[in-house]
Amino acid sequence: MSLYDPIARLYDAETRSYLDDLGFYLEMARRTGGPLLDAMCGSGRLLIPLAEQGYAVTGCDLSPAMLELAQARAAAAGVAPQVTLVAGDLCRVSLPEQQFSLAFVAINSFMHLERTRDQLAALATLHHALQADGVLILDLLNPDPITIVQDDNRLLVDKTFTLDGQQVLKLVASSSDPASQISQMTYIYDVQGEHAPPRRSLIQFALRWVHRYELEHLLHRAGFALRAVYGSYDLDEYTSTSERLIALAVPQRS
Numbered sequence: 001m002s003l004y005d006p007i008a009r010l011y012d013a014e015t016r017s018y019l020d021d022l023g024f025y026l027e028m029a030r031r032t033g034g035p036l037l038d039a040m041c042g043s044g045r046l047l048i049p050l051a052e053q054g055y056a057v058t059g060c061d062l063s064p065a066m067l068e069l070a071q072a073r074a075a076a077a078g079v080a081p082q083v084t085l086v087a088g089d090l091c092r093v094s095l096p097e098q099q100f101s102l103a104f105v106a107i108n109s110f111m112h113l114e115r116t117r118d119q120l121a122a123l124a125t126l127h128h129a130l131q132a133d134g135v136l137i138l139d140l141l142n143p144d145p146i147t148i149v150q151d152d153n154r155l156l157v158d159k160t161f162t163l164d165g166q167q168v169l170k171l172v173a174s175s176s177d178p179a180s181q182i183s184q185m186t187y188i189y190d191v192q193g194e195h196a197p198p199r200r201s202l203i204q205f206a207l208r209w210v211h212r213y214e215l216e217h218l219l220h221r222a223g224f225a226l227r228a229v230y231g232s233y234d235l236d237e238y239t240s241t242s243e244r245l246i247a248l249a250v251p252q253r254s
């Protein structure tokens, strides 16, 4: 079972309406033309609206439960013929060669890759899948050194949302180690029953931060050239206080 399987429906309900980054990907899709590769696509948060705009989109994810939700959403939206879903680990999955004009790893998903060798293996998969003139986008959290040292594993209320009419309370704890660049995350979801105690789901995972020049070196080792770094989905300049660290890179072919 993969990490996200037990919380796939909760993740989908929690994030479905988060579309702050959609305009950015629509613009990048318009510039590159498609087909698109949504690597670590989850339940299709971006993949479905991109397919609804007429793009052919392939999604790849480790979690069969997430992909099942994406498939159901594609069918419900009437875009299943444009959508291809591939189950597998981005570090070793087999994707068609030089197929895609745009490949992206959205909202922190690349941070699931803890080890440098996994990051490089995933970048090799993406390099192999991109057309010679294709574009890669990696969207990472910009690591804030002050927040990171204050991270003390306290369990805090993150948000509430509803799933099938039931109220869900999400609690988050994180503890971070600047030396290893790892945050240990705990997500707890309490689904409130009407006349019963809440049902609890819990996942724990590590997120590896990547700094700006580390990212540039990683991309270079994987055969990409960094073209731009943005600090927001509005393409603001990247600064130390930016919320996002968004890299736009292109394959270097020999």
Ligand SMILES: C[S@@+](CC[C@H](N)C(=O)[O-])C[C@H]1O[C@@H](n2cnc3c(N)ncnc32)[C@H](O)[C@@H]1O
Binding pocket: 002, 004, 015, 039, 040, 041, 042, 043, 044, 045, 046, 060, 061, 062, 063, 066, 088, 089, 090, 091, 105, 106, 107, 108, 109, 112, 113
């Ligand atoms: C935070 S979710 C983001 C989903 C989606 N990108 C979005 O924007 O909503 C991270 C996703 O990455 C997937 N994932 C984690 N490690 C992976 C790997 N090595 N290969 C493929 N998918 C992976 C998880 O299964 C999960 O669906």
